Amino acid sequence: MMKKPSIKTYRRLCQLLIIVLFIVIPVLNKNRYSLLYGNMLSFHFWVIPLADPLAVLQLTLKNFSITFDSFVGAFLSLLVAFGLGTVFCSWMCPFGFLSELAVNFSKKFLPRNYKGPGIVASGFKFKLVIFLVGIGFFLIFSTTPVLNQLSLPAWYTRFFQYFFGQGYFSLSILVIAAVLLIEFIAQKRIWCRYICPQSVLLSLTKRLNNKRLIVGFNPEKCRCKGAREHCTESCSLSLKPKNVWNLKDMECTNCGDCIVACKQVGKALTFQVGGGKRDSRGEPL
Template structure:
């Protein structure tokens, strides 16, 4: 392990929070600087350009193709940058950058206090096809009804767009209430359902995956726990996944909270870019349970 990797592993949680707060500062500074006449960085999380580098949310590129039924080449090119990042690092935009994720993580902290009973108990992960079914139905609504649905429900875009409007003209739209509606639903009824199941922005980033994409690797031999209760890695997972199982993708957004929690326990969980040599048996959890009995 190189010194750089060691540094990252040791400060995983802190680094992520720094990036998240840095993002908030960034999206506030961009409109302010533009108001002062500096147009080097313009845009929101729908689309941003840094100098001559154009970046567009790939979900919106997909929507644009479905709505206009034609391909605007510069747009296609601008959508590739986030997709490439996702190809190597997974949905890190969601966990490290997206401002709604930060809000939702705070919301979940409140939820843990006031409604702890909503925590999942079964150690299982949801099946991948649920995720793709929801994404597919959003895309079908876009294509069939011709609605710009992805723009309307893209929460990172909505939040940063409202910040830009607020700083530019001092006006906020009622659409900001949508963010609070989702947060309230998450706190009281369905913890983190938006990022986990519904968000089309995240789903588009999860489209491209190879065997070499950054992933969580679990080494059963190093795990010091017997599966009798919810383990630290499962308790800290913001999306209530079980990172010991291999089927956490496409849900897992590589935030690294489980890796961070496991650093103090046995270091059985690590990030890896290498393909996993073998599948960790799906019934590992149950197997360990049996060993104890």
């Protein structure tokens, strides 16, 4: 009998699809195929627009106006975050995928240097500062939404737009490679946790919803008290998956790696809708 594929298999397929899609789109466009256009900042598929909410927020703050297309695009992105949490980061972001691979390879090939949950427990504050400084700088000194340039997924997609669209080899790929190398050596997803301003709005939106999808924890089932914690080791963001059932959590991206790791131990971690600890029947404790 075939083994049922785990969440991680589906997630990897989804990430690979996006990675390949944004290589293929510029090639298709060059051959006048017109169903998909755009990059990670703004994208449209047939008549459905999608947009980076941060880019749209910047334009809206600067011009006090918003177009229908960009509003719908940003709204759809935020809607996904509202219901499912920041799944964009773990299921779709091409840089997130590369960064995850870099950290996972590092853990495999370099000696582990895991020292607790990171430099600072909450990376979200860092991101928020960068986000606010960037928006302030844009509103006061600049006419161009400068925070767009901090979007590594956008630079990834833009590289292929440049390459296939106009035959230009952009050095942005080296910047991405440099960040990946740093993360490989540090064994931490530094960009995603401490810098990426694009995820701030998504995190803030998911925080508004108390009935969103989160990783729930059932302490009755947990069998690794005090011992080696498979869930913490599996988390590529170095979070503590046993604590993210808390609705105040900003950083968990619902990737489901901890759930897959926990499946072999006690099945204490599962996806659930709404916060709070639950017992084995799904009733709140």
